Amino acid sequence: MAIENGLVAGMPFQAARWIGGEITPQIVILHDTASGLTPDSAARYLRDNDRGVSVHFVIEHDGSVVQQVPVNRRANHAGRSSYHGRENCNDFSIGIEIVNPGRMMPYNDAKAQTWYGEVFAISMRGIQEVATPEHGHGLWMPYTGAQIDTVIDLLQALFNGVQTLRDITTHWYVSPGRKTDPNPLFPLEQVRSIIFGREDPRDVEANASVVAGRDDHVRITTPGDSLNLRRWPSFNPNVIAAIPHDTIVPVLRRGEFAGHEWLCVRYGGHEGWIVSRHAVPVFRKEHSR
Ligand SMILES: [Zn+2]
The missing domain is CATH 3.40.80.10 (Peptidoglycan recognition protein-like)
Incomplete structure (x- = not known):
C-alpha cells in the first residue's frame, strides 16, 4: 500500500x-x-x-x-x-x-x-x-x-x-x-x-532528556559528504534525510541508546536523530550570524 x-x-x-x-x-x-x-x-x-x-x-x-x-x-x-x-x-x-x-x-x-x-x-x-x-x-x-x-x-x-x-x-x-x-x-x-x-518510541521518550537551552546548536562534521538523519536513534533502516557536512542544526533532545549518544535535531522540515560523535557544539554568535 x-x-x-x-x-x-x-x-x-x-x-x-x-x-x-x-x-x-x-x-x-x-x-x-x-x-x-x-x-x-x-x-x-x-x-x-x-x-x-x-x-x-x-x-x-x-x-x-x-x-x-x-x-x-x-x-x-x-x-x-x-x-x-x-x-x-x-x-x-x-x-x-x-x-x-x-x-x-x-x-x-x-x-x-x-x-x-x-x-x-x-x-x-x-x-x-x-x-x-x-x-x-x-x-x-x-x-x-x-x-x-x-x-x-x-x-x-x-x-x-x-x-x-x-x-x-x-x-x-x-x-x-x-x-x-x-x-x-x-x-x-x-x-x-x-x-x-525494539525501537518503541516510548522507550526513546523515556531515555531522552530534554535539552536545556534554546540555543543548543551543533555543526555536522562528518568524514563523508553527509550525515544520516534517522527516525529513531538506531542504525536500522530508518533514514529520513541526509544532512550535508558543515550544516548547523538546532538540538531538540539528547539521549543515550545502545551505548551511543544521540541528538534529536531539526533539519529541512524533519525532526530526527543523529549520532553525536559527528556533531560539535556551536555558540550563539556563530549560528545567529
Ligand atoms: Zn474516539
Whole structure:
C-alpha cells in the first residue's frame, strides 16, 4: 500500500464532508466507533454529519477499510486532546476508527447491552468483563482478527509512506477521563511491537532528556559528504534525510541508546536523530550570524 497525494493507493476513498486544512501528521490515534456493526453505518455517519465530525480511515467489522480524509489534511476525530503537552491533536494526527459497540452493560446473565440498546449474546461474541484505570468497568466485544490485520497493514503503510509519523496512540490516552476508546481488549502492545520492533518510541521518550537551552546548536562534521538523519536513534533502516557536512542544526533532545549518544535535531522540515560523535557544539554568535 503506497501513499500518493495523501491517499492510500488501491483503497476506496469516499470524501468526508469535513476535510480541514493541511497538516503534518506526527501521531496516529486509534478509536472505536461505539456503534452498531452494520457495514457502512458508522462510515456513513463519519462521512456526512452535521456535527463537524470526520476521520481519515474507518475499519469495518469484517476488516474492510475505507479512507475518507487525505492523510495530509485535518480530520475532526480527537476533539479536546493533548499529546505530550501538545494540545489539539487533530492538528497533527491521523485518525483510524475501528467499528465496535464500545462499553456494554449486563442485560442478563448471558447477554450484554450497548449504550444504544442493541443486545449481544456474550458467548457468541466472546464478550469479556474487564476493568482498567483508563476505561473503568464494562463488558467489551473483542475486535475481529480481520480488523487487527487491517490495522497492522494500514499502520505499516502509513509509517512507510509518511516520514513525519512518530507514534501510535489511542483516544483514551490523548483525552483521558473523557474517552475510553479503543476498548481494553485492543492489543495495543502487540500492534506497537509489530510496527516499531525494539525501537518503541516510548522507550526513546523515556531515555531522552530534554535539552536545556534554546540555543543548543551543533555543526555536522562528518568524514563523508553527509550525515544520516534517522527516525529513531538506531542504525536500522530508518533514514529520513541526509544532512550535508558543515550544516548547523538546532538540538531538540539528547539521549543515550545502545551505548551511543544521540541528538534529536531539526533539519529541512524533519525532526530526527543523529549520532553525536559527528556533531560539535556551536555558540550563539556563530549560528545567529
Ligand atoms: Zn474516539
